[in-house]
Amino acid sequence: MITGVAEDLDIKQRAKRRLALPPTLAGKIGLIMLAAVVLLALAGPELAPYSPRLTVGAPYAPSGGHFLLGTDVLGRDVLSRVLFGGRTVLIYAGLATILAYLAGLAFGLFAGYLRGWPDQALMRSVDVLLSFPALVFILLVSTAAGQGIIPVMVATAIIQAPAIARIVRTATLEQSVRGFVEAAVARGESAISVLRREILPNIARPLSADVGLRFTWSVLLIASVNFLGLGLQPPAADWGLMVSENWGGIGANPAAVLVPAALLGLLCVAINLLSDSLAGGRQWQ
Amino acid sequence: MAMTASPDRVLDAEALRVELASGFPVIDEVSLQLSRGEILGLVGESGSGKTTTALALLGYSRPGSVITGGQVTIAGQSVLDLPDAARRRLRGRLVSYVPQHAGQALNPSLRISAAISDVMRQHETRSRADVMAVLAAVDLPASQAFARRLPHQLSGGQQQRVTIAMALSCEPPLIVMDEPTTGLDVITQASVLEEIRRLREQIGAALVYVSHDLAVISELADRIAVMYAGRIVEEGPAATLLARPRHPYTRGLVQSIPDHRRPTRQVAMPGIAAGVEDRPAGCAFAPRCIQQTPVCSEAMPALITLTAGHQVRCVHADETPPVTLGEERDLRAAARPSPVLEVTGLRATHRSGSETVVAADDVSFELGGGECLALVGESGSGKTTIARCLAGLHRPDRGVISLHGDPLPDRARKRSLAQRRAIQYVFQNPYESLNPRRQVSDELARPAQVLRGLSASAARAEVGALLDRVRLPARAAGRYPSQLSGGERQRVAIARALAAEPEILICDEITSSLDVSVQAAILGLLADLRAELGLSVLLITHDLGVVSVTADRVLVLQQGTMRETGSITQILHTPAHPYTRQLIAAAPVLPVPVTESGDGQGKRRAISKEAAL
Numbered sequence: 027m028i029t030g031v032a033e034d035l036d037i038k039q040r041a042k043r044r045l046a047l048p049p050t051l052a053g054k055i056g057l058i059m060l061a062a063v064v065l066l067a068l069a070g071p072e073l074a075p076y077s078p079r080l081t082v083g084a085p086y087a088p089s090g091g092h093f094l095l096g097t098d099v100l101g102r103d104v105l106s107r108v109l110f111g112g113r114t115v116l117i118y119a120g121l122a123t124i125l126a127y128l129a130g131l132a133f134g135l136f137a138g139y140l141r142g143w144p145d146q147a148l149m150r151s152v153d154v155l156l157s158f159p160a161l162v163f164i165l166l167v168s169t170a171a172g173q174g175i176i177p178v179m180v181a182t183a184i185i186q187a188p189a190i191a192r193i194v195r196t197a198t199l200e201q202s203v204r205g206f207v208e209a210a211v212a213r214g215e216s217a218i219s220v221l222r223r224e225i226l227p228n229i230a231r232p233l234s235a236d237v238g239l240r241f242t243w244s245v246l247l248i249a250s251v252n253f254l255g256l257g258l259q260p261p262a263a264d265w266g267l268m269v270s271e272n273w274g275g276i277g278a279n280p281a282a283v284l285v286p287a288a289l290l291g292l293l294c295v296a297i298n299l300l301s302d303s304l305a306g307g308r309q310w311q
Numbered sequence: 312m313a314m315t316a317s318p319d320r321v322l323d324a325e326a327l328r329v330e331l332a333s334g335f336p337v338i339d340e341v342s343l344q345l346s347r348g349e350i351l352g353l354v355g356e357s358g359s360g361k362t363t364t365a366l367a368l369l370g371y372s373r374p375g376s377v378i379t380g381g382q383v384t385i386a387g388q389s390v391l392d393l394p395d396a397a398r399r400r401l402r403g404r405l406v407s408y409v410p411q412h413a414g415q416a417l418n419p420s421l422r423i424s425a426a427i428s429d430v431m432r433q434h435e436t437r438s439r440a441d442v443m444a445v446l447a448a449v450d451l452p453a454s455q456a457f458a459r460r461l462p463h464q465l466s467g468g469q470q471q472r473v474t475i476a477m478a479l480s481c482e483p484p485l486i487v488m489d490e491p492t493t494g495l496d497v498i499t500q501a502s503v504l505e506e507i508r509r510l511r512e513q514i515g516a517a518l519v520y521v522s523h524d525l526a527v528i529s530e531l532a533d534r535i536a537v538m539y540a541g542r543i544v545e546e547g548p549a550a551t552l553l554a555r556p557r558h559p560y561t562r563g564l565v566q567s568i569p570d571h572r573r574p575t576r577q578v579a580m581p582g583i584a585a586g587v588e589d590r591p592a593g594c595a596f597a598p599r600c601i602q603q604t605p606v607c608s609e610a611m612p613a614l615i616t617l618t619a620g621h622q623v624r625c626v627h628a629d630e631t632p633p634v635t636l637g638e639e640r641d642l643r644a645a646a647r648p649s650p651v652l653e654v655t656g657l658r659a660t661h662r663s664g665s666e667t668v669v670a671a672d673d674v675s676f677e678l679g680g681g682e683c684l685a686l687v688g689e690s691g692s693g694k695t696t697i698a699r700c701l702a703g704l705h706r707p708d709r710g711v712i713s714l715h716g717d718p719l720p721d722r723a724r725k726r727s728l729a730q731r732r733a734i735q736y737v738f739q740n741p742y743e744s745l746n747p748r749r750q751v752s753d754e755l756a757r758p759a760q761v762l763r764g765l766s767a768s769a770a771r772a773e774v775g776a777l778l779d780r781v782r783l784p785a786r787a788a789g790r791y792p793s794q795l796s797g798g799e800r801q802r803v804a805i806a807r808a809l810a811a812e813p814e815i816l817i818c819d820e821i822t823s824s825l826d827v828s829v830q831a832a833i834l835g836l837l838a839d840l841r842a843e844l845g846l847s848v849l850l851i852t853h854d855l856g857v858v859s860v861t862a863d864r865v866l867v868l869q870q871g872t873m874r875e876t877g878s879i880t881q882i883l884h885t886p887a888h889p890y891t892r893q894l895i896a897a898a899p900v901l902p903v904p905v906t907e908s909g910d911g912q913g914k915r916r917a918i919s920k921e922a923a924l
Contacts, residue, residue, distance in 0.1 A: 214726065
């Protein structure tokens with residue numbers, strides 16, 4: 027009957043919303059770029075002509091002949107390493123961003139909703155972390171915890187969480203004085219329920235712009251740590267690592283540095299265009 | 312219609328048209344004339360195009376819209392023929408603008424002397440010393456110390472006077488005022504209106520006064536122009552137009568305005584105004600009009616002249632019946648019902664840093680079963696804080712709130728399910744009180760689930776009946792709040808409160824952000840609900856008109872303390888406290904309409920009835 031119709035409509039509208047394309051042209055371009063980079067990273071290993079770890083030619087051979095993008099410092103095929111090197115970037119930067127968001131959301135939501143002394147305590151500890159230079163912190167943690175990508179990833183998440191917590195807290199404060207939140211409080215709903223049902227859906231939109239930015243930061247931070255020789259270790263194939271390994275031969279075979287660097291750049295731009303558009307930001311149509 | 316141009320003619324706007332970028336007209340065929348010393352009231356509800364018209368008179372259109380047609384001539388100077396830079400030079404000297412929210416319009420880092428002298432320097436008409444003269448002209452202290460203040464050091468009324476001073480500073484022949492008193496308290500509003508009247512006498516400038524409030528306009532204007540859907544639908548001398556409105560919309564508007572001198576049930580207009588892009592062909596009011604015939608939707612009716620200076624845009628203007636006021640409420644006090652809610656010695660404060668503001672001090676009252684008690688006072692009188700204490704949203708410092716004799720815990724979370732269910736709160740602003748990310752059906756199902764322990768499907772099954780109860784169509788269930796109008800949102804908010812099956816409904820200024828015609832409908836709904844469900848209502852309002860329509864008893868608050876309490880007839884007709892008398896005197900009202908029922912007699916009847924009690 028009446029409610030049946032309403033439920034039908036409900037489901038249809040929700041499905042439609044989930045499938046909706048980014049509303050702006052910039053967002054659509056971002057989506058296409060992102061899809062291309064992700065596809066390259068995921069399907070790349072299947073397409074690679076050589077093993078990424080095998081020396082197949084002379085070092086820094088320029089593009090052409092057997093090697094479409096030439097060879098790198100150890101004579102490995104750059105194309106194969108590029109095709110293999112996207113996975114680690116996506117996985118570790120993605121995980122670091124998710125971890126950072128879990129921590130930042132928890133701190134920010136509770137500080138903003140409870141206010142009073144929990145807010146003060148959480149936010150002052152956040153401020154301490156915020157005053158640490160990011161790269162120094164990651165280097166510190168990864169030297170202390172031993173080499174390897176996992177400490178780098180965790181440190182990247184920790185150093186990003188404070189800024190997220192601040193944004194979430196401000197957005198939560200703004201929402202928690204609105205009537206529908208107060209109505210839920212007056213109904214006696216638990217804090218978790220109020221945060222999940224009333225506040226989180228309403229701060230998701232402004233936050234989605236930030237997600238892109240955080241992911242970009244994660245990619246760049248992990249790539250720079252890899253570049254400095256911590257984190258991922260040779261002979262692993264990784265776009266960030268490739269830039270650092272082949273820096274010396276940029277004159278002989280520029281493709282070995284520029285192609286992975288350009289892909290990193292493309293990934294970051296794509297994610298930012300997409301997340302800005304989903305956040306309902308700039309209208310570039 | 313051709314008006315003879317006299318040397319006194321200050322403003323002559325001809326067939327103004329402002330379009331959106333998409334080509335839809337926001338306003339069209341707007342023509343206004345004004346002579347020296349005349350006040351024209353421009354009235355309309357939100358979306359009617361009144362602010363667009365006001366800005367077009369200054370040769371300005373908001374970003375996203377363009378003035379595409381018409382002429383504006385001010386004191387012989389044609390405005391729209393000039394390029395932007397030249398138009399800007401005219402503003403302040405030839406025509407000036409008083410904005411709605413003075414607090415937002417004044418630069419917070421400019422001292423008021425600088426704000427005023429900036430305008431003067433722009434036109435090099437006067438010297439700095441004249442700032443004092445301008446301040447004195449709007450009844451502000453003409454001292455150096457005062458002129459050095461920053462906007463935040465002034466009260467709302469003083470800020471509005473400063474914006475008026477800025478508008479006056481170059482003595483323009485025309486001043487456009489856009490809702491200058493809307494954000495102000497009734498008593499402050501009354502003093503600003505008095506100021507405007509006095510200035511008109513002194514300076515003789517012509518004034519366009521824009522407002523949504525016909526009662527305010529009726530206290531000020533010589534002539535009134537009523538706008539609906541971007542066009543002037545009726546224009547004429549204030550007295551004539553109000554006594555016998557000829558456009559059905561004007562009539563509906565007059566009937567929607569509550570009058571505290573004559574407590575009646577208002578007659579609400581059906582329907583809502585269409586948005587700019589979905590205005591119907593033909594007469595835009597036709598879908599809501601009781602006099603509608605097929606002719607109405609064929610073509611836009613032309614403005615026809617009835618008597619000298621009285622024009623109306625309606626083909627059936629001669630058939631418009633006179634204003635019928637709603638039925639007078641029966642105010643004989645029934646036997647006092649036993650109290651449901653008792654408040655004793657309530658004290659509540661707001662703390663910010665080291666400062667403590669007392670919002671309510673030693674407030675005691677009781678609310679009877681099925682009764683409607685109004686808490687009345689200006690902003691800052693503590694009425695909302697008291698209501699929030701009742702709902703468990705604000706922790707009182709002292710005092711007891713008891714429901715059916717049992718004291719209630721401070722916080723909603725600590726109250727029992729039955730206690731939380733018994734008291735429901737409807738918030739002031741319907742644009743804030745519904746979760747924008749949730750559909751109406753979800754919003755309405757939740758309280759029954761949480762407070763009445765219904766299953767999700769049982770709660771959803773009630774949604775249809777709830778929507779019906781607040782007179783919304785069943786298809787509203789699938790909508791998001793952004794797809795609803797303000798009045799519809801407020802109905803949903805009321806339905807959400809009803810979903811808990813409460814005993815007491817707290818209505819916190821539930822109509823103050825709505826248009827008058829919508830207000831009449833919501834207040835009507837509230838009365839129906841009380842009759843159907845036997846609800847007790849705590850009505851919080853600053854508007855005595857709303858009180859007269861709805862309340863049984865009144866509690867007057869000033870700065871957190873109770874000033875007077877009594878039955879509605881006592882408070883409205885024989886107020887004892889000077890503050891109550893001040894409130895009543897300040898409340899804007901329409902002139903007593905001359906209808907065949909003879910309102911003067913009606914009023915006398917009401918008084919004699921009360922005397923008989």
